[in-house]
Amino acid sequence: MLLEVSDLHVEFRTRDGVAHAVNGVSYAVDAGETLAVLGESGSGKSVTAQAIMGILDMPPGRITGGRVLFRGRDLLTLKEEERRRIRGADLAMIFQDALSALNPVMTVGDQLGEMFVVHRGASRREARARAVELMERVRIPAAAQRVRDYPHQFSGGMRQRIMIAMALALEPDLIIADEPTTA
Numbered sequence: 001m002l003l004e005v006s007d008l009h010v011e012f013r014t015r016d017g018v019a020h021a022v023n024g025v026s027y028a029v030d031a032g033e034t035l036a037v038l039g040e041s042g043s044g045k046s047v048t049a050q051a052i053m054g055i056l057d058m059p060p061g062r063i064t065g066g067r068v069l070f071r072g073r074d075l076l077t078l079k080e081e082e083r084r085r086i087r088g089a090d091l092a093m094i095f096q097d098a099l100s101a102l103n104p105v106m107t108v109g110d111q112l113g114e115m116f117v118v119h120r121g122a123s124r125r126e127a128r129a130r131a132v133e134l135m136e137r138v139r140i141p142a143a144a145q146r147v148r149d150y151p152h153q154f155s156g157g158m159r160q161r162i163m164i165a166m167a168l169a170l171e172p173d174l175i176i177a178d179e180p181t182t183a
C-alpha cells in the first residue's frame with residue numbers, strides 16, 4: 001500500500017472552544033490508483049491533505065489521533081527534516097489557491113527550479129532548463145521567455161498549471177490535489 005490513512009483526527013483550538021475538523025478519516029491508495037475525496041465546503045478535505053503532507057499550522061491545528069502510513073512509514077512520527085526530504089520528491093501536493101501558494105518575490109522559474117537544486121543537486125542553469133521544460137509540459141505559452149516572470153504576471157489558470165508543474169517536477173509516487181481545477 002502506498003498511502004494508508006487510519007482513523008485520522010484533527011482539531012483546532014479557538015477562543016470559542018475546540019473545532020473537530022477531521023473525525024476518524026480512513027482510506028488507502030495503492031500505486032497506480034486514483035482516489036477522490038468528496039465533501040461539502042468545510043468538511044475537512046483540505047485539512048486532511050495538509051495533515052498528510054505535514055504542513056498543518058500547529059498551533060492552532062493539532063493531530064489528535066490516527067496514523068498516516070506512506071510506504072509503511074508513519075509520517076506523523078517522522079522528524080521535520082525527514083518529512084521535508086519526502087515532500088516534493090516522493091509525495092507532492094497541488095494547492096487549492098495557487099496565488100497564495102507561490103512565493104510572490106521569486107520568479108516562477110526559480111520556484112520550479114529550486115526543487116531540482118534542493119532534491120537533485122542541480123546547478124542553477126540545469127534547474128532553469130528543467131523549469132522551462134515543466135512549464136512547456138503544462139502548456140505555458142512562451143515558457144522560455146516567461147520563466148523569469150513572477151506569479152502575479154500569470155493568469156489564475158496559468159498559476160494553477162505552474163502548481164501542477166511543481167507537483168510533477170520530481171515525479172513523486174503520490175500527488176495530492178486539493179481542488180486543482182479551481183482556477
